[in-house]
Amino acid sequence: MPTGPIRVILARLLFKTRHIRPKRYTVKTRENNRDCETDVMVDEKDESPRGGGEVVHHPTVRWPMLAASGTAAGIVLLDESYRILWANERFGVLSGWPLDDVVGYAGKELVYRQALKPSWFTTELRAGAWQHVQLGDGEAESVRGVLMAETHLASRRDEAAILWTFVDLRDEAPHRFHASLDGMVSIWVFEDRLQHALARAARRDRQVGLLLFRLDDREALGERFAGTCLEGLQQQVGRRLVQTLDVEDSLTRLGQDHWGVLVEQPVSPEDLQMVALSCQEAMEAPFRTASTAPLLTLSVGIAVYPQDGDTSELLIKSAETALSRAPPASHAFFDPSLEAILAQRLALREFVQGALLQPALHFRIVYQPRLDLHDSRCRDVEAQLRLRHPEWGELLPSDFLPVVAEMGQAAWLDQWAIERVAAQRAAWQDMGSELATLGVSLDVDATTLDQAVAGRRPLDVMLRRLSMDLSWLCLELEERAFIAQAAEHTHLFRRLTALGVRLAVSHAGQEPVDIMRLAGLPASRVTFGSRVAAAIRRDDIAAARGLEALARCLETLQLEGVVTGVTSEAQWQVAGCLAAGLAQGDGLCEPLEAEALAAWLAARA
Known part of the structure; x- marks a missing residue:
C-alpha cells in the first residue's frame, strides 16, 4: 500500500499529460436523494504545454496511467471542489459505479463515515491519514467498508488538487497493514x-x-x-x-x-x-x-x-x-442507580479490607441450633459469621463473604473462624456446659482446602495444632465445589477424616442433586439450602413426595440430611419425612451468641 510521500510521487508521475482548452460537459450531483446535472466549462486538449509541466483537467483524455489502472488500490483524482476527474478500474469495482458515471460526480457524496459514529466523532475527512469510510451510493446493500487516504497535491487553481486512495478491508494485504502497532483493532x-x-x-x-x-x-x-x-x-x-x-x-x-x-x-x-x-x-x-x-x-x-x-x-x-x-x-x-449501588459496594469492600486486619474487633460468631426432626432435641449448631458495620448495622455472610472471596481472603477468614469456634468449644468443655456435647458445623470456602492459598499451611496441619479432639467439628463445602475438589484433595480428606472431622455437602438443592457423584464423596451429611424449604407448603404433596424420595436415597447412601431455612410449622412437618435428619431456621430459633445459646438450651431442658 503506498505511503504518503509515495502517493504524492505517484500522482505527479501518473497524471502528467497535455493542457486542454475550455469545453462544456455535465457534472452529476445528488441533492435530496435525487440525481442532478449541471453544465460546467472545462478545458479541451491543447498541444502546447504551459510552464513546462503536464497536468490533467479533463477526465476523457487518454491517461498514461498503466500503473494506477492495474493497482489493487482504488485511485481517484479530484479538483479543489472534490469533483471527480478520473478514477481507475479498481475504484469502479469498490464503489460499484461504472467509471463513465463516476467522472464528474461530486466525490463526497460517494464517501460516508463508518456506522460507529457518536456525535463527537467528526464527519469531516482528514487529510494525510488512513481513515475508515463507507464507499457507495448510500444504499445499505451497496455500501462497502474501505480504508481511505486523502492527499492534497501542489497545483494551480485550475489543476487536479486532490488524490484519494482506497483499499478494500476484505483484502489480505490491507488487513496486515491495518493491524495496529498499538494492538488495537480497526x-x-x-x-x-x-x-x-x-x-x-x-x-x-x-x-x-x-x-x-x-x-x-x-x-x-x-x-x-x-x-x-x-x-x-x-x-x-x-x-x-x-x-x-x-x-x-x-x-x-x-x-x-x-x-x-x-x-x-x-x-x-x-x-x-x-x-x-x-x-x-x-x-x-x-x-x-x-x-x-x-x-x-x-x-x-x-x-x-x-x-x-x-x-x-x-x-x-x-x-x-x-x-x-x-x-x-x-x-x-x-443507569445512574448503578453508580450509587457500586459506590456502596466499593465502600463495603474498603470496610471489609480494614476489618480483616483486626477481625476480633469487627467479626463475631453466632450459633444457630439444629433440631432433630423426630424428637425436636438440639443435636447440632451451625457457627455463622457476622460483620459489624458502624452505619449499616450487622451484616450477614451473604453480604460480605463474596467480597472476602474476591479479595482472596476467604481461606484466611475460615481458619480464623475455626480457631475461634475451637476456643469457644474448649471454654464450654471447661465449664461443663451441655453445649460441649453438641456438634458444631461450619461452612467453609473451597479455597480453604488449597494449601497454596491458605498460607501454605494444610488444613489438617492447622487443625492438629489445636491439640483437641475434633469429632465435634463438621466442615461443610458447597456441592459443586466439593465435587470439583474431591479428586484433587483425596488425601487431605482422608487425613481430615482420620482426625475425626466430618465433611458435609452444603447448599444442596439449588440445582438438581447429582446422586451418582454424591455417592462418591467422603461426606456424612447433606445440607439443603433454604430454597428447598421455601418450596415446601402444607398442601404441596408433590414436594413432600420428592423430599421423601430424596430421603430414601440419602438413607441408602448413609447420609444425614439437614433442611435449612425452616420458618413455618408446615415446613417442619414436611421435612420430618427424612428418616435421619435435622432442621434449622429462624422459625425454630434465631442465631444466638454463646451466652444466649446456653440460656436457650437451659430453658428447653
Missing part, C-alpha cells in the same frame, strides 16, 4: 465484534459491557502541544490501555481523543467498574514527550447490554450519554 472489526457479542449474549442470557474513553482537556492539550506531539501522546495512551486490558477485550480508537472497549466475558457492573478504574490508574504515571512529562487523565462512559440497549446502535448511544455525564478523571454509568 473500527470495522470492533463494530463486527460488538454485533456478534450482542448476538451471543442474547442466546446465552449474558451481559456485555461497552466503555467509551475520552481524553480530558483535549483543547488545552492541543494548544500546548503540536499535532505530531499530541498524536504521540495519544498513541502512548492507547498502548497503556492495551497493556491494562485483558486479551479477550477489544480496543479501538475512535476519532482523535476517544477509545472504545468491548468487554464480552461474563460481566457484572462491578467488573466494568474495575476495568474503568484500572485503565484510569494506568494513566497516573507521567507521559513522555521531547521536553515535558505531562499528566493525562481519562473519563469513561459505561453502558451494559441489554438493560442500556439491545442493539449496537442503542448501546453506543447509551455509552456516549454516560460519557457526557462523566466528570474528568472519573467514570459514569448510563
Whole structure:
C-alpha cells in the first residue's frame, strides 16, 4: 500500500499529460436523494504545454496511467471542489459505479463515515491519514467498508488538487497493514465484534459491557502541544490501555481523543467498574514527550447490554450519554442507580479490607441450633459469621463473604473462624456446659482446602495444632465445589477424616442433586439450602413426595440430611419425612451468641 510521500510521487508521475482548452460537459450531483446535472466549462486538449509541466483537467483524455489502472488500490483524482476527474478500474469495482458515471460526480457524496459514529466523532475527512469510510451510493446493500487516504497535491487553481486512495478491508494485504502497532483493532472489526457479542449474549442470557474513553482537556492539550506531539501522546495512551486490558477485550480508537472497549466475558457492573478504574490508574504515571512529562487523565462512559440497549446502535448511544455525564478523571454509568449501588459496594469492600486486619474487633460468631426432626432435641449448631458495620448495622455472610472471596481472603477468614469456634468449644468443655456435647458445623470456602492459598499451611496441619479432639467439628463445602475438589484433595480428606472431622455437602438443592457423584464423596451429611424449604407448603404433596424420595436415597447412601431455612410449622412437618435428619431456621430459633445459646438450651431442658 503506498505511503504518503509515495502517493504524492505517484500522482505527479501518473497524471502528467497535455493542457486542454475550455469545453462544456455535465457534472452529476445528488441533492435530496435525487440525481442532478449541471453544465460546467472545462478545458479541451491543447498541444502546447504551459510552464513546462503536464497536468490533467479533463477526465476523457487518454491517461498514461498503466500503473494506477492495474493497482489493487482504488485511485481517484479530484479538483479543489472534490469533483471527480478520473478514477481507475479498481475504484469502479469498490464503489460499484461504472467509471463513465463516476467522472464528474461530486466525490463526497460517494464517501460516508463508518456506522460507529457518536456525535463527537467528526464527519469531516482528514487529510494525510488512513481513515475508515463507507464507499457507495448510500444504499445499505451497496455500501462497502474501505480504508481511505486523502492527499492534497501542489497545483494551480485550475489543476487536479486532490488524490484519494482506497483499499478494500476484505483484502489480505490491507488487513496486515491495518493491524495496529498499538494492538488495537480497526473500527470495522470492533463494530463486527460488538454485533456478534450482542448476538451471543442474547442466546446465552449474558451481559456485555461497552466503555467509551475520552481524553480530558483535549483543547488545552492541543494548544500546548503540536499535532505530531499530541498524536504521540495519544498513541502512548492507547498502548497503556492495551497493556491494562485483558486479551479477550477489544480496543479501538475512535476519532482523535476517544477509545472504545468491548468487554464480552461474563460481566457484572462491578467488573466494568474495575476495568474503568484500572485503565484510569494506568494513566497516573507521567507521559513522555521531547521536553515535558505531562499528566493525562481519562473519563469513561459505561453502558451494559441489554438493560442500556439491545442493539449496537442503542448501546453506543447509551455509552456516549454516560460519557457526557462523566466528570474528568472519573467514570459514569448510563443507569445512574448503578453508580450509587457500586459506590456502596466499593465502600463495603474498603470496610471489609480494614476489618480483616483486626477481625476480633469487627467479626463475631453466632450459633444457630439444629433440631432433630423426630424428637425436636438440639443435636447440632451451625457457627455463622457476622460483620459489624458502624452505619449499616450487622451484616450477614451473604453480604460480605463474596467480597472476602474476591479479595482472596476467604481461606484466611475460615481458619480464623475455626480457631475461634475451637476456643469457644474448649471454654464450654471447661465449664461443663451441655453445649460441649453438641456438634458444631461450619461452612467453609473451597479455597480453604488449597494449601497454596491458605498460607501454605494444610488444613489438617492447622487443625492438629489445636491439640483437641475434633469429632465435634463438621466442615461443610458447597456441592459443586466439593465435587470439583474431591479428586484433587483425596488425601487431605482422608487425613481430615482420620482426625475425626466430618465433611458435609452444603447448599444442596439449588440445582438438581447429582446422586451418582454424591455417592462418591467422603461426606456424612447433606445440607439443603433454604430454597428447598421455601418450596415446601402444607398442601404441596408433590414436594413432600420428592423430599421423601430424596430421603430414601440419602438413607441408602448413609447420609444425614439437614433442611435449612425452616420458618413455618408446615415446613417442619414436611421435612420430618427424612428418616435421619435435622432442621434449622429462624422459625425454630434465631442465631444466638454463646451466652444466649446456653440460656436457650437451659430453658428447653
